[in-house]
Amino acid sequence: MSKFDIYPIDEFNRKLLNNVHPENWENPTPAKKYNLVVIGAGTAGLISSIxxxxxGGKVALIEKELxxxxxxNVGCVPSKAILKSAKIAHYLKNASKYGFDNKEISSNDFPKVMERVRKIRAQISKNDSVKRYTDLGVDVFLGTAKFLNENQIEVDNKVLNFKKAIIATGAKAYVPDIPGLKENGYLTNETIFNLTTLPKHLLIIGGGPIGCEMAQAFRRLGxxxxxxxxxxxxxxxxxxASEIIKKVxxxxxxxxxxxxQVIKVSQTNNEDKIITVKRQNETVEIVADYILVAAGRAPNVKDLNLEAAGIEYDERFGIKVNDFLQTSNKNIYAAGDCCMKWKFTHAADAAAQIAVQNALFKGKKRLSSLIMxxxxxxxPEVAHVGMYEEEASEKGDQTTTYKFDISENDRAQTESETTGFVKVLVKKNTDKILGATIVSSHAGEMINELTFAMVNNIGLGKINNxxxxxxxxxxAIKRVAGLYNKSRLTPFVAKLIGWWLKFQRR
Known part of the structure; x- marks a missing residue:
């Protein structure tokens, strides 16, 4: 096991570590002053520094881990890799739907699945490597950052002077205080991809995105x-959408x-876990060999000595920023999971661009302007953009919803992927799109069309063209647009059209 909880140390993980935290790396001599110092080399930090x-700015990037x-390392890339393998396993087990004999997979396949995950992660790691960013002109410092005052940061016993700084330290798995949980062991997204043998029974605490994705993946893998x-x-x-996923x-x-909720964890004689769960008015005990904690995310704000820089923060909700992503120190900004409710890679990317513009060029870009x-x-996938009906109602907006079932889509039928829908929320008596939810096998790709329409203020009716x-x-999106246009055909308008067509026959 490496000091960064990366296991096993095979050729792929060695390649990963050599790229993202080379063992013999020597930090550079700091510049006299940096235009920008960035703490954290996740998505927000990488984008800010690049x-x-x-x-042409002088920038330092500090990363204490990977x-x-x-x-x-422990999120999008490995999770999507394992999800693809799990989907193939699902296809094999249900091959009769496509004209083949069903094929049962074996737990012996799991080590090869995880090797593939590690291989893909290692291949992609060159894009985020120390070498790449150094070659592009970034001073990369590996070590723990600590604010000394309002315009200095220490790392590896070196002092970095900065004009502006961006904190992009991300978040980690939130671990609830459950008696016996820590003593008896658990996994998070940071350690689950280290597995080389398939769990017999995986109990997951939390049914959010991470919990649901891993639940389906590990179930499909056996x-x-x-x-x-x-x-x-x-x-x-x-x-x-939630009910559809539950049924699936x-x-x-x-x-x-x-x-x-889990109220206690203990252990059997053979080291399996006994998980005590309180459910309404009853208590049940479940035996599992592994527990995955997927109960949300907690911002990485400790050990930065934020007080020395005059930065306000909350250990549960993160660094406090205004709409310009500026902290209580006017020269220091924050972006990504350490300060935002949107804890997504693409959100961190977009926020970093705002933070850099505002920090370096006195911009006035607002986080609230983003349509996320x-x-x-x-x-199937579950994708969303904009408001839900309840949110619109709370804001006083009257709305109309148009919905088309994926089961009526020809392509979905040919692929036996008929579970889901496209649902679009518009402002009443207009085609202004306020929000949309898509449940389908390609929802993550499909939501982009509706996001584009919202960003550019394109009404639902125009999508029909x-x-x-x-x-x-x-x-299916075009069909929803067609439903909107059809709604405009009031009885009076229909009567006029009918009269006109009748007149044309004379």
């Missing part, structure tokens, strides 16, 4: 899986305990 360097942050969720699956999503999970054999889509990569290739699942 923009500054590309514009370049690439969560996304590369593990027994139980989800314990305090409220409902994907609680932040459209309730109809139950059909695939995932045990779901909603409105439940997101996607949970279950099968866009020719979509046939057959594609994105045609």
């Amino acid at each position: 923009i500054t360097a590309s514009l 370049m690439g942050g969560d996304c590369l 593990a027994k899986v139980t989800i314990v969720e305090y409220s409902r699956l994907l609680a932040r999503e459209d309730i109809e 999970f139950l059909n695939e054999g995932i045990n779901i305990l909603e409105h439940s 889509p997101w996607c949970t990569y279950t099968d 866009v020719i979509h290739p046939y057959p594609t699942q994105s045609e």
Whole structure:
């Protein structure tokens, strides 16, 4: 095991570590003063530093663990790699739907699946490597950053003087205070990709995006899986979307305990875990060999000595910033998971661009101006952008919803992927798009069209004029637009058209 919880140390993980935290790296001699010092080399930090360097600015980037942050090392990249393998396993087990004999996979396949995950991660790691960023003009410092005062940061016993700084330290798994949990062991997204043997029974605490994605992946790869969720699956999503995922999970054999919570963890004689779960008025005990904690994210704000720089923060919710991503120190900004409710790679990317413009060029770009889509990569996927109906109602907006079921889409039928819908929320009596939810096998790709429309203030009705290739699942969006246009055909207008066509026959 490496000091960064990366295991096993095979050729792929060695390649990863050599790229993102080379063992013999020597930090450079600091410049006299930097235009920008960035703390954290996840997405927000990488984007901030590369923009500054590309514009000719002098920039330092500090990372105490692994370049690439969560996304590369323990988030997006490994999770999507394992999800693809799990989907192939699902296809094999259900091959009769496509005209073949079903094929059962074996737990012996799991080590090869995880080797593939490590291989892909290692391949991609060169994009976030110390060498790449150094070659592009960034001074990379590996070590723990600590503010000395309002315009100095110490790392590796070196003092960095800065004009402006951006904190992009990200977040880590939030671990609830459950008796016996720490003593008996658990996994998070930071350690689950170290597994080389398939769990017999994986119990997941939390039914949010990470919990749901890993539940489906490990179930499809052959593990027994139980989800314990305090409220409902994907609680932040459209309730109809949540119910669809719940039904899919139950059909695939995932045990779901909603409105439940783990109250205690103990251990059997053979080192399996006994998880005590409180569910409404009853208490049940579940035996599992692994526990995955997926109960949310906590910002990385400790050990930075933020007080010395006059930066206000909250250990649970992160660094306090205004709409310009400026902290309580006017020369220091923050971006990404350490300060934002949107904890997505693409959100960190967009926020970093705002922070750099505002920090270096006295810009006035606002975080609130962003229209932020997101996607949970279950099968089917759940994607959303904009407001939900309840949010619009709270703001006093009257709305109309248009919905088209994916089961009516020809491409979905040819691929036997008919679960889901496209739902678009518009301002009443207009075609102004306020929000949208898509549940489909390609929802993460499809949501982009509606996001583009919202960003550019293109109404739903105009999408009906866009020719979509046939057959594609994105045609479902055009069909929703058609439903809006059809709604404009009031009885009076229909009567006028009928009269005109009758007149034309004379």
